[in-house]
């Protein structure tokens with residue numbers, strides 16, 4: 441992994457991943473791309489405007505910079521995908537197959553994230569195993585399962601070095617998520633600082649897996665650098681750090697802001713999605729095969745989130 445093209449670089453993961461990769465591999469070796477103008481990223485290193493549904497342009501940019509790795513992040517998240525299922529299919533699946541084709545044609549290493557959204561109501565809910573029933577009931581979940589299988593297929597059929605993880609809800613103070621089901625777990629920190637009150641659209645008692653962004657970024661680099669001989673799975677590794685419900689976030693915030701209050705106004709669409717996802721997932725395969733270990737629990741992440749948002 442010496443020269444890396446990142447799609448969706450202006451998104452929640454990309455905005456931080458590009459900086460981390462540039463620190464690790466050198467600024468000129470990380471080509472950030474996005475359909476949006478690359479504010480910040482564009483001035484700090486190579487940036488190209490790229491719509492991932494344009495296969496020819498993706499191929500041309502990868503060739504122009506002579507990259508050896510593609511990290512494909514551009515995608516619509518769960519709640520947005522539920523509001524626009526056909527748009528989600530075209531973007532999530534069209535973008536992925538284009539990126540896999542570029543990897544096949546130019547012999548690139550490949551990373552793309554799956555999600556806890558790849559599980560459904562019939563999946564075991566607690567400590568969800570790595571290999572289990574996957575019958576998601578959302579368009580996002582359908583995209584994620586199909587994507588996991590497609591990545592396996594490109595490895596088995598063409599030998600493309602595809603790798604990936606199933607992300608939980610990601611929490612960060614740098615770039616906001618957009619259109620996800622787990623977004624409340626980011627919003628709550630901003631509202632705690634601004635207004636000392638948050639109205640959760642997810643009901644009390646709804647557990648989902650979450651992870652702080654530094655752990656999520658380390659996981660990508662660790663997996664991509666892992667010895668392929670040790671990988672039994674390649675794509676869609678379960679990785680987890682925190683299993684929490686809205687009231688657990690509220691309680692962690694109260695350790696720093698005792699007067700913080702939480703109310704509920706449940707959004708039925710996002711609640712239905714959350715109810716179909718696991719409470720917690722088992723990441724022992726990732727730990728055994730490439731040494732995954734999360735550094736941040738809820739308390740440590742909460743302290744840092746509140747401090748950084750205050751500084752902002």
Ligand code: AKB
Nearest residue numbers: 517518555620621622
């Ligand atoms: C979402 O809520 O859609 C994402 C995810 C868990 O994949 N954060």
